[in-house]
Amino acid sequence: MREFLAMGGYAPYVWGSYLVMAGLLVVEMVQLRYRRRGLMGWLKRMARLTEQEERK
Amino acid sequence: MSERSIQWFRFTAPANFYDLAGRLIPWFAALTIALFAVGLYLGLVVAPPDYQQGDSYRIMYIHVPTAWMGMFLYVLMAVYAAIGLIWRIKMAEIMAKAIAPTGALMTFFALWTGALWGRPTWGVYWVWDARLTSMLILLFLYLGYMALHAAIDDRQRASNASAVLAMVGVVNVPIIYFSVQWWNTLHQGASITVTDAPTMATIMFVTLLIMTLAAWMYSIAVVLARARIEVLERERKATWVRERLETES
Amino acid sequence: MPRLSNIDSEPRGNVTVESFGLADRTLRAVDLAAERGERRLFEHLHFTLSPGHLLQVSGRNGSGKTSLLRIISGLSRATHGEVFWGEERIRAVDGGTGSCLGYLGHHNALKEDLTAQENILFAVRLGGGTPNADSAISMLERLGLAGYEDLPARFLSQGQKRRVALARLLLQRRPIWILDEPYAALDVQVIDVLRHSIETHLAERGMIVITTHQAVDIDGDCHNLHLG
């Protein structure tokens, strides 16, 4: 295992590539999620506001 | 009657896309995970070290797919943008906009992994090599596209304007590539060039193929997801959005 | 839903002047719709304007009058629908939209560093016409700007600038006029001159689309289109 992690002495480069890529992919997905959730909340609020206006 | 059918058509096309994409995304996501799992296992564990570069060559498994993805997505983005601009098809505009961030990210990965690969191979993180430089410029083109899109408040105008930019960019990319290549060979001998991987073993080739597919699947899934959000934002007034809101909460 | 009142498509019977040689062409809007920043301003808007007729577009602030006028003159694209000049689409008219149409918008489109006369002459030349300093000066005089021809536009007052823009429009001699708030900043005398010019233009079988918040009576075939 340790040998695997050492990557024949190239650990910083190999893991630096793979981990940064994994990290940013996760960030992209989380950001999408977050944006979607925000948008949904916003749309619902707007729908409520429109209803409120219509009731007036 | 005819008026009504036109309205109907206009408002359901995005709705159709929204539903279809919603159904497709889980599949692409699953494929992404499976392919990445297999590819990573093959690439990091099974494949033997390179006889020249040792284990550092394993960066190739993400470097090459992301580099291809970055370049391909730019062309795709420009094509969608052109379709959107010329035939005024909303979905094409949305797709163009949705592709940009992922394309930029892929380009960035290619740069980042290339830099980290360059250090053990060439001794430096960065050289002003033709291929590297033109990749960097591609990243700038992506960033410019996104910056222009973000700077214009009116959605329609933003799509049209950035479509012009994407098209100009796509014409320029080959010009830039050749001029950069020429520039480099002019100033210095080919003391440093991207060395071809040694005659690729089958396992390496298969792994590379799988990782490339994984990058494809990932890009498709993420772009579709982003396009869905865009559709919702644009069509927020439409009745179908309200229906989806009620069912999805 | 916009209401369109009192449109009769017959040309006026008693007029025979045909200065523009285009008397048979009409200006038609077919099923126009416009959106601005998420809001739908109008939809299903139709009208036909025949030679010698005037269309007044009215409505509250922000109801989309300027947007409509810009669509008619081919400056903006409608979200839906088309505008026709005769059988041609207005954005694809032979020789350019500008060959049939003069537009006076919220902006006066004057260069502050050029004199009134230079501004006008330049516009005429750019439109492909022959510059004629005398006619420019006499037009400026007609609009009460005698003696101001050689003053750079920056020294003119708001109303005077508007007059120069009007003089330019009148010298361009286009069959269709699109006037957005033409009376703005003008004083009573010049409004009168302008009213007279409008009536002459209609009598010469020209067409006018106009929006204004001020009430000015025009003698001629006037129709009203209400937005909002």
Place this chain on the structure above:
Amino acid sequence: MPRLSNIDSEPRGNVTVESFGLADRTLRAVDLAAERGERRLFEHLHFTLSPGHLLQVSGRNGSGKTSLLRIISGLSRATHGEVFWGEERIRAVDGGTGSCLGYLGHHNALKEDLTAQENILFAVRLGGGTPNADSAISMLERLGLAGYEDLPARFLSQGQKRRVALARLLLQRRPIWILDEPYAALDVQVIDVLRHSIETHLAERGMIVITTHQAVDIDGDCHNLHLG
């Protein structure tokens, strides 16, 4: 030469509220003159405004109303003359001009990316006050903006933006209000609310300088200053 009609410097007898504790200070203009781009807009302008009084500045477009209001609030310098708040010059008031004076100009001074509530709270904090979200919300409600507190200002209509700017002014609680076209873009109901606020402000011995092209009747000590 500006005419100043009907100024009586006596404070109103029947008012005893002294919310601002500044009841003895007057707002005085002494021999003001202003020039703009070579033109003299007005000169030898004097007035004295006592607590509980309102001064309406009228005149044609471009006659110098905005210029005068900006001079009074210390934003511009007069070519000649001074404005006094009590015995202090307005540009050198202890604690800054803003400590005694609220100004509502042609611009609403709202940040498009902040919500209505954030805009107001920021202004109060910047003025050194304690932010109180509840009072901000109730003020917005009073001006008919219930439910819109959390909307970024860019999504508000012109009139709604104006209302937010008004809410800000009302929450700042300054003794002098300088209002440049406050009714612009407002609809009838809000004009009523504003009129009421103005009357209350006068009754609390506040002072107001206002310009407007719309005729709105204010109940209180009103004076008129005509420019042009």
Place this chain on the structure above:
Amino acid sequence: MFRSLFALLRRDLTLALRRPQDALTVVGFFVVVVSLFPLGIGPDPEFLRSLAPGVLWVAALLAVMLSLERLFSDDYRDGTLEQMLLVPEPLGLLVLTKTFAHWLITGLPLVLISPLLAVQLNLRVDEIVMLMFALLLGTPILSLIGSIGAALTLGLRGGGVLIALLILPLYVPPLILGAGAVDAVMHGASAQAHLSLLGAMMVFALFATPWATAAAVRIMLD
């Protein structure tokens, strides 16, 4: 047709003459940026000499880029651009004419002042001649490509910085070829290839960019 275009050209030049400070500011910027470099890098003459082509080209490029913001924005703000859309001539030609005027006002002065700065950076005569020639071929390309960016940022907040981001990547080929031409002369090689490529690029830009710019103008005025 030529009458219209000539009228437009004449107007733009007249306006520039009435406000010479605009053109002068661009030249001033060019001079200041080039003069900043020795300050940041150190005064060694040989070193500066070897840098000169690159520095001069980059500075010219930045100067052109900064001036681009004004290419259409004045006409946009006072409504003249709107009227230009109604001129019975192809918008592409009008835009090309304006770009040409812009080059006469900003690009040409840069070419003319460059020998002075080149002398400061210790270039030799043949190098200076080549520099001027390369700039003469290259600055029109910069103006032409830049006009697309100028049109795309019409009426936007922070237009200046945005133009930079949009346009600078597209400036890479002329920069490489232009600086390369001078460099070649410096190293005793032939600059033939560079110049022919620059020329080809200029012809291409001349025919391709006006339409893109016209489309962008239409979009931003929509």
Place this chain on the structure above:
Amino acid sequence: MFRSLFALLRRDLTLALRRPQDALTVVGFFVVVVSLFPLGIGPDPEFLRSLAPGVLWVAALLAVMLSLERLFSDDYRDGTLEQMLLVPEPLGLLVLTKTFAHWLITGLPLVLISPLLAVQLNLRVDEIVMLMFALLLGTPILSLIGSIGAALTLGLRGGGVLIALLILPLYVPPLILGAGAVDAVMHGASAQAHLSLLGAMMVFALFATPWATAAAVRIMLD
């Protein structure tokens, strides 16, 4: 008092977060300009390394300068600046706070991204540390001096280029000192003197420029 200033700072940062593209564009410009240099000058690593301090500093300076146009102009256009004159705090402090926010939004990101570009130009670790340190001391000076120019060009046509001409000469001292500090480390000398001078300059700018800027704002709003 601190409540007012803190409120202003918070507002400016909130606004920047709501429109991150504005700040990102400045960083983008910085990166693009630095990347242009090798293209103009040539890819030789040793050569680029020796140029790096100057190039990075000049690029940072240009990026800050271009972003300055927006320092007050948004507030000016929507009338907030006018209201700011009526805040019962010294205008100098308000202006200083705005400048600080501006630095946090544009200057600091430049400092943070500079190591990446420095690596591209083959700087070593100790040089990179010094570069960041010098930029950390120097960019506030750039923002402070620049705020005067930004105020003086409020509402003028062609503000961008004009700011450049007004401000660039004043940028010479921080440029020389900042680039000099990195250069010193590169040649194995001590950068002590450079840094102390930069520090002194920053303190001086901190106390002197806000009043000049405040005066300029008052004049331009008159």
